[in-house]
Amino acid sequence: MNITLDELQAFVAVVDTGSITAAAQQLDLTISAASRTLGRLESKLKTTLLRRTTRRLELTEEGRVFLQDARAIIASVDSAEEQMAARRERPVGRLRVDAATPFMLHVIVPLVPGYRERFPHVELELNSNEGIIDLLERRTDVAIRIGHLKDSTLHSKPIGSSRVRILASPDYLKTHGPPKNVDDLAKRSLLGFSQPESLNVWPIAGPDNAPLHITPTIWSSSGETLRQLALAGAGVVCLSDFMTGNDRREGRLVQVLPRLTEDSRQPISAVYYRNTAISSRIVSFVDYLVDAVRGTEFAR
Structure with missing residues (x-):
């Protein structure tokens, strides 16, 4: 009919x-x-x-x-x-957000009370995955991705960028001595990623003048695990400022070889599937996140 x-x-x-x-x-x-x-x-x-x-x-x-x-x-x-x-x-309903554990813990979680106060009718579901996920398969509305994007099927909005630095705890450096050059660094216990391998490229020139590709002594898929290992004095690590800023300010981690380290930054983006209309829940969360990090250390 x-x-x-x-x-x-x-x-x-x-x-x-x-x-x-x-x-x-x-x-x-x-x-x-x-x-x-x-x-x-x-x-x-x-x-x-x-x-x-x-x-x-x-x-x-x-x-x-x-x-x-x-x-x-x-x-x-x-x-x-x-x-x-x-x-x-007035955004209403459930919003499913995915981010790697470090970004979830160090950036998103502290912002949740303020976001909920402004948007009390949005129900947040926060999930952490260390790798790239299929948003549709995981029923995810918006994901935070760190690094350069490759998936052209996604909308993206830049959140900021975060500098990466080579770090170690004062206790580790006191016990093993601070490395004086790249050769010294290679003799230390290096904490690195099991995946993706690109995160084991550190912003310091190696023997061939290219960024140093390290072979970790201890591997982990989680940046937060590597941070905790560094804090415990297990070795030298290379991590983003967004998760180590407080550690550096409070002296729990110290930058290693700062004069030899290049200013290398990881872009941070919010991604979501291309739709004819983006829900107000996604817009409210992404805009709030952008506003909250504007002017902070890792947004510069």
Whole structure:
């Protein structure tokens, strides 16, 4: 049957205004277009909804019954549109956010109270995965990714960038001595990533003047695990400022070979699938995150 909303609105308008001419004016249609729309509706229903006389239009019994349903359908659509408009102005519902454990712990978690205060109707679901996930498979609305993006199927918005530094604890350096050059560094216990291998390229020139590709003594897939190992004095590590800023300021970690270290930064982006319309929940969270980190150490 495939009755359209336009046909229902035309029928109700004719009833409410009392004529096809007035209904056409209300709907911004020509009289012939309004008449054809009403005719299509009656044809689809295989019944007469209105009796046309020279003086007026009268509802048939079938028309009176159908009018109630038509009004209910139009009201339901109007209500749905109003709810969507309200959601755009006041985000509502569950928002699933994914980020690697370090970013989740050191950046997102401290911002949650402020975000919830501003957007109390958004239910946050925070998940951590160390690798790149399929957003659809994991039912994720927005993910935070660190590094250069390759997936062209995703929308992305830059959050900031974070410098990476070579670090060790004061106790480790006291016991083993601070390395004086790259050759010294290679003799230390190096803490590195089991994946991705690109994170084991450190921002310091190796023997061939290219960035140093280290072979870890201790491996982990988690940057937070490597941070904890460095704090415990297990070796030298290379990590982003967003997770080690407080450690450096409070003296728990010390930068190693700062004069030889290049200013290397990792871009940080929020990613989400390309949709015809991005939900207000995603917009509210990403914009809040961008505003919160603006001017901070890792956003520069």
